[in-house]
Amino acid sequence: MPRRKLPLKACLKCKYLVELRAEICPNCGSKDFSEEWEGLVIIIDVDKSEIADVLNITKPGRYALKVR
């Protein structure tokens, strides 16, 4: 399966994924983003998600696993 990049960029601070046209991270308010990210985690229920716990995620949303 060819890997096509999603039109998203990741917040450098909290790894929250936003659309390319977004200027401010809705999660932490940061303005620093990177389009070089890997892995996609979707957190729906923060309280029940072990991944959210490990990654220190407190808000539902899409997150990158790795941001360069």
Ligand SMILES: [Zn+2]
């Ligand atoms: Zn952020």
